[in-house]
Amino acid sequence: MKRVMSIQDLSCLGKCSLSVALPIISSAGIETCVIPTAILSTHTRFDNVHFKDLSYEMLPIGSHWEKEGFEFDCISSGYLGNKKQVDNVIKLIGTFKKEKTIVIVDPAMADNGKLYSGIDKDFPLEIKRLCTKADIILPNKTEGCLLTDTPYKEDMSVEKIQDILIKLSAYGPKYAVITGVELSDKSYGFMGYDSLNKEFFSYGTKKINYKTSGTGDIFTSAFIGAYMNEYSVYESLRIAADYTSACIENTFNDPDRIDYGTNFEKEIPYYIELLNKH
Numbered sequence: 001m002k003r004v005m006s007i008q009d010l011s012c013l014g015k016c017s018l019s020v021a022l023p024i025i026s027s028a029g030i031e032t033c034v035i036p037t038a039i040l041s042t043h044t045r046f047d048n049v050h051f052k053d054l055s056y057e058m059l060p061i062g063s064h065w066e067k068e069g070f071e072f073d074c075i076s077s078g079y080l081g082n083k084k085q086v087d088n089v090i091k092l093i094g095t096f097k098k099e100k101t102i103v104i105v106d107p108a109m110a111d112n113g114k115l116y117s118g119i120d121k122d123f124p125l126e127i128k129r130l131c132t133k134a135d136i137i138l139p140n141k142t143e144g145c146l147l148t149d150t151p152y153k154e155d156m157s158v159e160k161i162q163d164i165l166i167k168l169s170a171y172g173p174k175y176a177v178i179t180g181v182e183l184s185d186k187s188y189g190f191m192g193y194d195s196l197n198k199e200f201f202s203y204g205t206k207k208i209n210y211k212t213s214g215t216g217d218i219f220t221s222a223f224i225g226a227y228m229n230e231y232s233v234y235e236s237l238r239i240a241a242d243y244t245s246a247c248i249e250n251t252f253n254d255p256d257r258i259d260y261g262t263n264f265e266k267e268i269p270y271y272i273e274l275l276n277k278h
């Protein structure tokens with residue numbers, strides 16, 4: 001069985017980061033090992049969050065795994081809260097990246113033109129450092145702008161996104177992918193750049209006019225699960241986009257929906273169907 005290392009926080013309520021990565025990647029039949037970077041009572045869209053930093057627990061967890069001889073097919077990082085955690089992720093990549101290991105960085109730090117509450121305004125500089133260690137990076141539009149010092153605009157042309165993708169690729173990843181973009185045919189999806197073949201690619205699903213949270217984490221987790229099942233990067237991104245779109249639609253259509261997360265659970269059978277169909 002393929003083995004993934006997922007490095008991000010555990011928000012105890014709020015349907016994001018590890019509480020999304022664990023069920024989704026596991027449902028793809030992949031062993032999901034976690035390095036929790038912090039425990040939060042909820043994600044940071046709530047006020048008065050109870051927060052316990054686990055920066056100093058990250059490397060001892062890795063050291064134990066190293067001594068036991070564990071190897072990983074994928075190392076992925078998501079939401080990180082401080083420079084120390086970024087340093088730790090870079091050290092973990094240094095220890096565990098082997099020839100077959102793919103490193104995926106989701107620079108989860110901002111959305112809708114703004115950094116998440118509690119994230120320092122200089123933090124994008126740290127994430128830029130981390131992006132230089134990645135094979136694949138998956139920022140949303142806001143994160144793509146922050147990482148390339150581009151002023152954020154809600155409506156950005158295809159050419160502008162392509163310009164950001166080229167700048168992101170200069171950090172070194174083989175693939176840079178921006179999620180949550182409106183494509184020229186008005187569909188909604190991702191645009192990416194394959195820097196080895198110097199090719200742009202994109203894919204859109206129908207636009208659902210509903211904003212919800214945690215969709216970046218759902219997308220990244222679904223991508224990892226598909227990629228670990230031997231789909232190509234592009235096929236895995238498409239599976240992730242179709243699944244994420246179904247989760248958003250499910251939430252939109254749910255009369256009892258909550259406003260702090262996305263119904264990813266009900267669509268897990270559809271995700272598995274996508275994994276079996278492609």
Ligand code: PXL
Binds near residue numbers: 108215
């Ligand atoms: O979904 C990204 C995310 C992850 N972790 C924490 C967050 C957020 C977004 O707000 O607050 C703690």
